[in-house]
Amino acid sequence: KQEVTQIPAALSVPEGENLVLNCSFTDSAIYNLQWFRQDPGKGLTSLLLIQSSQREQTSGRLNASLDKSSGRSTLYIAASQPGDSATYLCAVSKVGSGNTGKLIFGQGTTLQVKP
């Protein structure tokens, strides 16, 4: 059974700091891994999608890496800003789930960036 874990559950950093969020999964047989952002009371916003054949993806100040063999992904946020404060979720799409595209989510890391 695929399980996704995110550590830490919460993180508080001063503005301007570079930071890394961690995601681990127990079964390396995945199609892809996706990082999302969720603001309080809102839906999820897709940040980055990494296919299983890729090692990293970048969008602006965000860089996500994937090490499928070790079951790990990191989301690197450069020069953090108060507007980055949110909950960050990672999710994997497991091989063997047919044509469903089902995602299995971690519990998320709640980030607070202090001015």
Add this chain to the structure above:
Amino acid sequence: SQTIHQWPATLVQPVGSPLSLECTVEGTSNPNLYWYRQAAGRGLQLLFYSVGIGQISSEVPQNLSASRPQDRQFILSSKKLLLSDSGFYLCAWSTLRATGSYNEQFFGPGTRLTVL
């Protein structure tokens, strides 16, 4: 561009009342559609998914049902709500790549349901 709509945004219902939440997607065709529930402190739980019109798969036994009457419309229903049905309900969509993998999954704004 693609957009996804959910309504209502918030709903307060008494125990035992019926429920109907609607999700529609614009700008894509033949998407896979998903209903998730996010309960406080419990993360995102996949409830139903659909790979085509009239095709519904349930992930967990529950008091809810889903229907897909049109390609880009997904409805979540209940005949009699329970207290435990309270939560934040999210609809999502994605499309299949030629390689067999999936493109990004995109989420709607959600419906906050409170059952009293």
